[in-house]
Amino acid sequence: MTFQELIKLHPQPTAVDRDTLLRCIEECLDCAASCTACADASLSEPDVQEMVRSIRLCLDCADVCDAAGRIVTRQTAPDLDLMRTTIQACSTACVVCAGECDLHAHHAHCRVCAEVCRRCKQACDDLLKAIG
Amino acid sequence: MTFQELIKLHPQPTAVDRDTLLRCIEECLDCAASCTACADASLSEPDVQEMVRSIRLCLDCADVCDAAGRIVTRQTAPDLDLMRTTIQACSTACVVCAGECDLHAHHAHCRVCAEVCRRCKQACDDLLKAIG
Amino acid sequence: MTFQELIKLHPQPTAVDRDTLLRCIEECLDCAASCTACADASLSEPDVQEMVRSIRLCLDCADVCDAAGRIVTRQTAPDLDLMRTTIQACSTACVVCAGECDLHAHHAHCRVCAEVCRRCKQACDDLLKAIG
Amino acid sequence: MTFQELIKLHPQPTAVDRDTLLRCIEECLDCAASCTACADASLSEPDVQEMVRSIRLCLDCADVCDAAGRIVTRQTAPDLDLMRTTIQACSTACVVCAGECDLHAHHAHCRVCAEVCRRCKQACDDLLKAIG
Numbered sequence: 001m002t003f004q005e006l007i008k009l010h011p012q013p014t015a016v017d018r019d020t021l022l023r024c025i026e027e028c029l030d031c032a033a034s035c036t037a038c039a040d041a042s043l044s045e046p047d048v049q050e051m052v053r054s055i056r057l058c059l060d061c062a063d064v065c066d067a068a069g070r071i072v073t074r075q076t077a078p079d080l081d082l083m084r085t086t087i088q089a090c091s092t093a094c095v096v097c098a099g100e101c102d103l104h105a106h107h108a109h110c111r112v113c114a115e116v117c118r119r120c121k122q123a124c125d126d127l128l129k130a131i132g
Numbered sequence: 133m134t135f136q137e138l139i140k141l142h143p144q145p146t147a148v149d150r151d152t153l154l155r156c157i158e159e160c161l162d163c164a165a166s167c168t169a170c171a172d173a174s175l176s177e178p179d180v181q182e183m184v185r186s187i188r189l190c191l192d193c194a195d196v197c198d199a200a201g202r203i204v205t206r207q208t209a210p211d212l213d214l215m216r217t218t219i220q221a222c223s224t225a226c227v228v229c230a231g232e233c234d235l236h237a238h239h240a241h242c243r244v245c246a247e248v249c250r251r252c253k254q255a256c257d258d259l260l261k262a263i264g
Numbered sequence: 265m266t267f268q269e270l271i272k273l274h275p276q277p278t279a280v281d282r283d284t285l286l287r288c289i290e291e292c293l294d295c296a297a298s299c300t301a302c303a304d305a306s307l308s309e310p311d312v313q314e315m316v317r318s319i320r321l322c323l324d325c326a327d328v329c330d331a332a333g334r335i336v337t338r339q340t341a342p343d344l345d346l347m348r349t350t351i352q353a354c355s356t357a358c359v360v361c362a363g364e365c366d367l368h369a370h371h372a373h374c375r376v377c378a379e380v381c382r383r384c385k386q387a388c389d390d391l392l393k394a395i396g
Numbered sequence: 397m398t399f400q401e402l403i404k405l406h407p408q409p410t411a412v413d414r415d416t417l418l419r420c421i422e423e424c425l426d427c428a429a430s431c432t433a434c435a436d437a438s439l440s441e442p443d444v445q446e447m448v449r450s451i452r453l454c455l456d457c458a459d460v461c462d463a464a465g466r467i468v469t470r471q472t473a474p475d476l477d478l479m480r481t482t483i484q485a486c487s488t489a490c491v492v493c494a495g496e497c498d499l500h501a502h503h504a505h506c507r508v509c510a511e512v513c514r515r516c517k518q519a520c521d522d523l524l525k526a527i528g
Contacts, residue, residue: 001397001422001425001426001429002426002430002508002511002512003426003429003430003433003512005508006430006433006434006437006505006508006509006512007433009437009503009504009505009508010433010436010437010440010505011437011440011441011442012440025429026397029397029425029429030397030398030399033397033399033421033425033465033469034398034399034402036466036469036470037399037402037403037406037469037470038402040320040406040469040470040471040472041402041405041406041407041471041472043316043319043320043472044316044406044407044408044471044472045407046407048312048313048316049312049313052208052209052307052308052312053208053209055307056206056208056209056210056304056307057209057211057214059202059206059323060202060203060206060211060214060218061214062466063198063199063202063203064199064203064214064218066195066199066462067195067196067198067199069429070191070192070195070432070458071192071195071196073429073432073433073436074188074191074192074432074433074436075436075437075440076184076185076188076436076437076439076440077184077185077188077189078188079189079192079228081224081228082189082192082193082196082221082224082225082228085217085220085221085224085225086192086196086221086224086225088217088220088221089214089217089218089220089221092213092214092217092218093214093217093218096211096213096214097214107405108405109402109405109406112398112401112402112405113402115398116398116399116402133265133290133293133294133297134294134298134376134379134380135294135297135298135301135380137376138298138301138302138305138373138376138377138380139301141305141371141372141373141376142301142304142305142308142373143305143308143309143310144308157297158265161265161293161297162265162266162267165265165267165289165293165333165337166266166267166270168334168337168338169267169270169271169274169337169338170270172274172337172338172339172340172452173270173273173274173275173339173340175340175448175451175452176274176275176276176339176340176448177275178275180444180445180448181444181445184439184440184444187439188436188439191455194334198330201297202300202326205297205300205301205304206300206301206304207304207305207308208304208305208307208308239273240273241270241273241274244266244269244270244273245270247266248266248267248270316472316473317472317473320470320472320473320474321473321475321478323466323470324466324467324470324475324478324482325478327462327463327466327467328463328467328478328482330459330463331459331460331462331463334455334456334459335456335459335460338452338455338456340448340449340452341448341449341452341453342452343453343456343492345488345492346453346456346457346460346485346488346489346492346493349481349484349485349488349489350456350460350485350488350489352481352484352485353478353481353482353484353485356477356478356481356482357478357481357482360475360477360478
C-alpha cells in the first residue's frame with residue numbers, strides 16, 4: 001500500500017523507530033479490516049447463535065484498531081502518554097479478540113482473524129517498547 | 133437524545149451501574165463531536181500556526197472517544213479488560229487534549245472544548261471505578 | 265450536549281442555515297449511537313438468526329452517520345459536492361435501515377431505532393434542501 | 397495484507413465480482429490512511445496557512461473512505477442502494493480531495509495523496525459499474 005511511502009514524506013522525523021511504527025500502522029489497518037470481515041462472516045454462519053461473543057469482540061477490536069491506526073499515523077506534535085494508552089488498549093483488544101476467535105477455529109475466518117489479531121498485538125507491544 | 137432510551141431496551145442487564153454507563157456514553161459522544169468541531173475551528177483561526185498541536189490532539193481525542201463510545205454502548209457479552217483499557221485510553225486522551233486547549237483559552241472554542249474533555253474524563257474515571 | 269454551543273463559536277459563519285445544520289449533526293450522532301445500540305441489542309435476542317440483516321444494516325448505518333456527522337460538523341472551507349453526496353448516502357442508509365428495523369417491531373429497540381433513522385433521514389433531506 | 401484472504405473465507409458468495417470488490421476495499425483502506433497521513437503532514441508544513449483547505453478535505457476523505465471500506469467489506473445481506481450511494485460519496489470525496497492536493501504538488505505528500513485518491517476513485521467507479 002502507498003500510505004507507508006506517504007508517511008516517509010512527512011516534514012518531521014518520527015518520534016520513534018520508523019520501521020516499528022510503520023509495521024504497527026499496517027497491522028492496525030489489517031486487523032481492523034479483518035475483524036470487520038470476521039464479524040460479518042460470523043453473522044452469516046448457520047451457528048450464529050454460538051458466534052455472538054465473537055461478533056461483539058470483533059466489532060470492538062475493529063473500532064480500537066481504527067482509532068489506534070489513525071493516532072499512530074499522525075507524526076505532528078505527538079503526545080506519548082496518549083499514544084501509549086491507546087496502543088495498550090489496542091494490544092488488549094487484540095488479545096481478547098484472538099482468544100475468543102480461537103474458540104471457533106472450525107470456522108477458517110476465525111482462525112485467520114485470530115492470527116491477524118496476534119500479529120497486531122505483537123506490533124503494538126513492539127511499538128510500546130520503542131516508545132519506552 | 134434517543135439512544136439512551138434505546139440502550140435501556142437491551143434484552144440483557146448492563147454489566148455495570150446503568151446511569152454511570154449512560155453518562156459515559158453521552159460524554160464520549162459530546163467530546164468526540166466537540167473535539168472534531170474544535171480542531172476545525174482552530175484550522176480557521178488566523179493564528180493556525182500556533183494551533184497545530186491543539187488540532188492534532190483534538191483529532192486524536194475525537195478518534196479515541198468515538199471508539200470508546202461505541203464499545204461502552206455495546207452490552208452483549210462485554211469483556212471487562214478490553215473495556216477498561218479503552219476507557220483508560222479515553223480518559224488519558226481527554227486529559228492531554230484539555231491541557232493543550234487550556235493553553236489557547238483566548239479562543240472560546242478551546243475553552244469550551246477543554247471543559248467538555250474534563251467532563252468526559254470524569255465520566256470515564258467514574259465508569260472505571262464502577263467496573264472495578 | 266455542548267458540541268452545539270462549540271460549533272457556534274467557529275470563527276467563520278456556516279455555509280448554510282445554522283439551525284438546519286446543527287439539527288443534522290445532532291441527528292447523525294443520535295442515529296449512529298442508536299444503530300450501534302440496536303445492532304448490539306439484536307445480537308442478544310433469542311431470535312438472533314432472524315436479526316442478521318437488521319444487524320448488518322445497523323452497522324452500515326452507524327458507519328455512514330458517523331462519517332456524515334463529522335463532515336457536516338466541519339465549517340472550514342467546505343466542499344458542497346462532497347457534503348451533498350455524503351448526506352445523500354446518509355439519508356439512503358437511514359431509509360434502508362428504518363425499513364428493515366420496521367420488520368422487527370416486536371423488539372422495542374428496533375421500533376425506536378427505526379424512528380431515530382427516519383428523523384435523521386429528515387434532517388439530512390432538510391440540509392440537502394438548504395445546500396441546494 | 398491478510399484481510400483479503402479472510403474475505404474469501406466468507407460463507408456466502410459476494411454479491412458482485414470479487415476482484416473488483418477486493419480492489420475497492422484495499423483502495424479505500426489505503427486512501428483513508430493516506431489522507432490521514434497527508435492531513436497530518438500538512439499540519440507540520442511551514443506554510444500550514446495555505447494548507448487549511450487541503451487538511452480539511454483530507455479529513456473528510458479519510459472519514460468517507462473509512463465508512464465505505466467497512467460497508468463494502470461486509471458480505472452478509474447487503475443492500476445495493478446503500479452500497480451505491482456510499483461508494484458514490486467516496487468517489488466524490490476522492491475527486492474533490494485529489495483536486496485540492498494537486499494545488500499543493502510542491503509537497504511530495506500531496507502529490508502522492510492525490511494519486512492514491514484518484515486510484516480509489518477509479519476502484520469505486522469500477523465497483524459502481526459492477527453493481528449496476
